[in-house]
Amino acid sequence: MQLEIIISILQLSDKYHVDYLRRRALAHLSSRYPTTLSAYDIDKFRFHASIDWHIAVIQIAREVDATWLLPSAFYLIAAAKDDDIQQVLNTSCYDKRSVRLSSDDQVRFFKSSLQISIAGNTVVESLHSSGAIAACPQPLGCYLVRMRALTAAQAYIQNADPLDLSNTVWPILSKDCCTACVTHFKTTLKAGRQDFWNTLPAICGLPPWEELERIRGRALGE
Ligand SMILES: [Zn+2]
Numbered sequence: 001m002q003l004e005i006i007i008s009i010l011q012l013s014d015k016y017h018v019d020y021l022r023r024r025a026l027a028h029l030s031s032r033y034p035t036t037l038s039a040y041d042i043d044k045f046r047f048h049a050s051i052d053w054h055i056a057v058i059q060i061a062r063e064v065d066a067t068w069l070l071p072s073a074f075y076l077i078a079a080a081k082d083d084d085i086q087q088v089l090n091t092s093c094y095d096k097r098s099v100r101l102s103s104d105d106q107v108r109f110f111k112s113s114l115q116i117s118i119a120g121n122t123v124v125e126s127l128h129s130s131g132a133i134a135a136c137p138q139p140l141g142c143y144l145v146r147m148r149a150l151t152a153a154q155a156y157i158q159n160a161d162p163l164d165l166s167n168t169v170w171p172i173l174s175k176d177c178c179t180a181c182v183t184h185f186k187t188t189l190k191a192g193r194q195d196f197w198n199t200l201p202a203i204c205g206l207p208p209w210e211e212l213e214r215i216r217g218r219a220l221g222e
Pocket residue numbers: 133136137138139142177178179180181182
């Protein structure tokens with residue numbers, strides 16, 4: 001379903017209290033802006049959505065109190081590169097529809113972008129904070145691989161996309177570390193991503209996922 005149709009349905013169903021249509025439109029958006037990391041990882045829609053699309057979603061989410069959509073939406077615009085930041089701030093329309101981040105959400109965008117960028121460090125923290133891994137037969141060799149992965153991560157952190165960071169470090173670790181270290185870092189990277197996801201709503205100045213899911217449950221009749 002096209003976003004402009006979803007927005008129209010939401011505005012009309014909200015205004016005239018057509019709950020069935022409202023729920024259907026919100027369910028569609030919810031599948032694109034999930035509340036769980038596993039759902040986020042499965043859905044590849046984010047690779048195709050544009051900045052103005054995300055901003056249109058943030059605006060309609062504000063209009064109809066669909067706050068559970070906001071952490072994912074803010075995360076996706078936080079990953080904006082230098083040129084895109086202008087677009088985040090200057091976007092004024094999507095498909096001839098007037099859309100814009102409110103001044104409060106512009107501040108939220110800057111604050112959350114900074115924190116999301118810093119959070120990349122926590123995802124890979126175990127690479128430098130843990131000592132030699134038990135059962136590692138080549139501690140020095142694996143340590144050097146970890147440092148190489150960290151160097152690659154440092155170059156990537158400026159992208160403010162910590163959830164994708166493991167795609168940068170994992171090929172290095174999995175190729176050149178021993179089996180014991182590969183097993184260890186597979187677990188810690190997964191935990192680091194999950195820890196970050198758990199804090200994402202707070203980073204965006206929103207209630208925790210559990211509360212957002214309760215709001216979604218009431219809105220969707222789950
Ligand atoms: Zn090792």
